Amino acid sequence: MIIERRMTRNPVTVNPDMSVAEASALMKREKVHRLPVLDKERKLVGIISEKDILYASPSPVSTLSIHEMAYLLSQLTVKKLMTRDVVTITKDTTVEEAARLMVDQDLSSLPVLEDGKLIGIISKSDLFKILLELFGARHYGIRMSFLVEDKPGAIAEISNVLSSNGVDIIAFGTFMGTDSSNAVCTIKMQGISIGQAVDLVKPLVMEVLDVREV
Numbered sequence: 001m002i003i004e005r006r007m008t009r010n011p012v013t014v015n016p017d018m019s020v021a022e023a024s025a026l027m028k029r030e031k032v033h034r035l036p037v038l039d040k041e042r043k044l045v046g047i048i049s050e051k052d053i054l055y056a057s058p059s060p061v062s063t064l065s066i067h068e069m070a071y072l073l074s075q076l077t078v079k080k081l082m083t084r085d086v087v088t089i090t091k092d093t094t095v096e097e098a099a100r101l102m103v104d105q106d107l108s109s110l111p112v113l114e115d116g117k118l119i120g121i122i123s124k125s126d127l128f129k130i131l132l133e134l135f136g137a138r139h140y141g142i143r144m145s146f147l148v149e150d151k152p153g154a155i156a157e158i159s160n161v162l163s164s165n166g167v168d169i170i171a172f173g174t175f176m177g178t179d180s181s182n183a184v185c186t187i188k189m190q191g192i193s194i195g196q197a198v199d200l201v202k203p204l205v206m207e208v209l210d211v212r213e214v
Helices: 020-030 050-056 066-075 095-104 124-134 154-164 194-204
Strands: 034-038 044-049 109-114 117-123 142-149 168-176 182-190 207-213
Touching: 020 034, 020 050, 020 066, 034 117, 044 050, 044 109, 095 109, 095 124, 117 124, 124 168, 142 154, 142 194, 154 168, 154 182, 154 194, 194 207
Parallel strands: none
Antiparallel strands: 034 044, 109 117, 142 182, 142 207, 168 182
16 A cells, blocks of 8 residues: 555645744644645745644743743744654655654654655554554454464465355454564454354464454
């Protein structure tokens, strides 16, 4: 899956000269946690987040009054707080590559550019929604995790046995095992009971780790 299918198109943006107070109000109104910053030519020059504003706000134990704190934030502009060196991606970037960038560089979002212009943004929340789909989390069924030998055909054999018994496979994920010789698999299925699932899968795997109705 590529980012184009999951990004938020035409995201809300701000300009560098907007006050931090206005940017904060805009985030609350639009229910977003970060805003791309565009210059007069509509080119991306930075990004500002709620965290940036929080760190710049006076401490709660400050002797300043609420009105004085609000005034200070109104005088502070976005360009003073924004992150200038922004990591970006294109609409053809894969979802897993975007996730890797976010994890490796501790990013909460990635602006999406096309020909130098901002066309969208993808956030960790978007990736969590994809994760829910990958695990079939919104579908009721039998969820089973098991340890399987990491060899060609191991997963295909399990899938074939289940499908030949009329089982509807909702989701199937493969993860790192205990070492390089094996892998942990999690499968979500319908049209089968827990007992039947264990009877079918157990002879084909190294160990059944967990099975439940969810």
